[in-house]
Amino acid sequence: MDFRTRRLAVSLRNQLNYPLQFNPFVFSKIFLLWVAVGIVGGVIAGLYWTVLEGMLHFLAQFQGLYVIPLMAGAGLLAGLVIHRLGDPGEMDLIVNNIRFKGGRLEPKNNPSMIMSSLLCIASGGSAGPEAPLVQVVGSTGTWIARKLRIKGEDLRSLSIAGMAAAFTALFGAPLGGTLFALEILHHKHVVEYYQALIPAFVASCSSYVIFILITHIGIGPTWNFPVYSAPELTDCFYAMLYAVAGTLAGWLFILTVRQCRHLFQKLQVPVYVKMTIGGLLIGTIAYYVPLSRYFSHDELNMLLAEEATLEFLMILLVAKILAIAFTVTSGWRGGFIIPLFFVGATVGMIVNTAFPGQNLPLIMVSCMAAINACVTRTPISTIILLSTLTGFHHFIPIMFASLTGFFLAPKTPLINAQLGIKE
Numbered sequence: 375m376d377f378r379t380r381r382l383a384v385s386l387r388n389q390l391n392y393p394l395q396f397n398p399f400v401f402s403k404i405f406l407l408w409v410a411v412g413i414v415g416g417v418i419a420g421l422y423w424t425v426l427e428g429m430l431h432f433l434a435q436f437q438g439l440y441v442i443p444l445m446a447g448a449g450l451l452a453g454l455v456i457h458r459l460g461d462p463g464e465m466d467l468i469v470n471n472i473r474f475k476g477g478r479l480e481p482k483n484n485p486s487m488i489m490s491s492l493l494c495i496a497s498g499g500s501a502g503p504e505a506p507l508v509q510v511v512g513s514t515g516t517w518i519a520r521k522l523r524i525k526g527e528d529l530r531s532l533s534i535a536g537m538a539a540a541f542t543a544l545f546g547a548p549l550g551g552t553l554f555a556l557e558i559l560h561h562k563h564v565v566e567y568y569q570a571l572i573p574a575f576v577a578s579c580s581s582y583v584i585f586i587l588i589t590h591i592g593i594g595p596t597w598n599f600p601v602y603s604a605p606e607l608t609d610c611f612y613a614m615l616y617a618v619a620g621t622l623a624g625w626l627f628i629l630t631v632r633q634c635r636h637l638f639q640k641l642q643v644p645v646y647v648k649m650t651i652g653g654l655l656i657g658t659i660a661y662y663v664p665l666s667r668y669f670s671h672d673e674l675n676m677l678l679a680e681e682a683t684l685e686f687l688m689i690l691l692v693a694k695i696l697a698i699a700f701t702v703t704s705g706w707r708g709g710f711i712i713p714l715f716f717v718g719a720t721v722g723m724i725v726n727t728a729f730p731g732q733n734l735p736l737i738m739v740s741c742m743a744a745i746n747a748c749v750t751r752t753p754i755s756t757i758i759l760l761s762t763l764t765g766f767h768h769f770i771p772i773m774f775a776s777l778t779g780f781f782l783a784p785k786t787p788l789i790n791a792q793l794g795i796k797e
Contacts, residue, residue: 415539416584449653453646465591620744652704744779
């Protein structure tokens with residue numbers, strides 16, 4: 375045995391025999407840092423939501439034909455903000471920075487993201503506040519890490535913790551928000567971020583409490599779903615069958631977004647011109663199909679309360695997919711997760727209307743799970759998120775539906791950064 379081999383053997387033996395000691399000071403310091411990220415995230419999300427609700431209430435008075443010039447004007451103003459203050463980027467940029475740039479999310483463009491996203495969402499764009507807040511809170515985690523001179527995986531963990539805190543505040547699901555923040559980075563690489571799981575979960579819990587205290591929105595399901603009867607084994611197979619319809623809608627959504635993105639990329643004009651054109655298109659759709667306006671947080675309950683015809687539901691499905699596609703490809707800021715759930719619910723109601731006598735809550739939650747898993751590649755967190763948002767607490771049928779959407783998804787994901795290729 376040579377000298378180098380003996381030294382390695384001695385080193386390993388010493389490490390194995392070294393007594394394990396618990397340092398309460400170090401642990402409490404790190405734990406409090408995770409809590410602090412969550413509290414800051416909850417405050418940011420709560421204030422953002424409060425301002426957004428005020429703007430929504432004010433701009434909701436513009437109805438009918440006024441919707442078109444309103445949304446065109448909002449697109450122009452938001453575009454000018456981005457043109458002057460800088461492009462804050464989209465989810466692709468966030469995923470790339472987490473994976474390839476050490477988890478550093480730059481906070482310098484947060485003013486641009488906050489101002490432009492508030493204009494886009496409040497005026498009626500079909501995208502929600504989840505993506506803007508993930509950027510803002512996640513970059514705040516990066517900023518805190520830099521101030522404390524934290525580097526490496528710990529910095530990445532704090533950025534992911536900020537992302538999870540933002541998802542949790544909006545979805546009202548600490549565990550679901552935590553897993554979603556990890557899973558959306560790419561399902562094949564979730565193990566790489568295992569170190570961030572506990573920090574993200576701690577930050578999510580503290581963010582959730584602060585957000586509820588600020589907004590007073592209460593605890594419970596977001597959407598008033600029909601009561602689900604006692605589950606049976608056959609429900610799992612029905613869930614997979616219904617999920618096929620949701621997956622087809624996911625394919626249609628992905629193809630539509632790609633075509634719209636290609637068309638807008640051909641326009642060699644400033645971002646504010648593209649966003650004005652996008653506003654005109656979204657506003658026109660909203661004029662003819664008012665339920666397609668906004669990011670569907672409240673509109674889904676309105677859909678559940680209506681007795682809609684098959685013709686209306688088909689028109690709504692096409693209008694909503696186009697509205698989301700124009701929103702996310704013309705430069706408007708916002709996320710498409712909650713709007714996707716609305717599309718899935720619409721597909722479920724179409725199936726139930728075309729084939730009456732089925733289990734409506736099972737159909738709807740299966741289609742919602744399938745389309746989200748198909749588009750975002752997040753089959754595990756989707757199960758928990760949907761259970762929390764809908765009050766559908768039987769995991770197993772949602773699990774079968776979510777996995778169906780995931781495995782039937784297109785080979786190339788909509789979020790390009792999930793391919794694992796550095797851009």
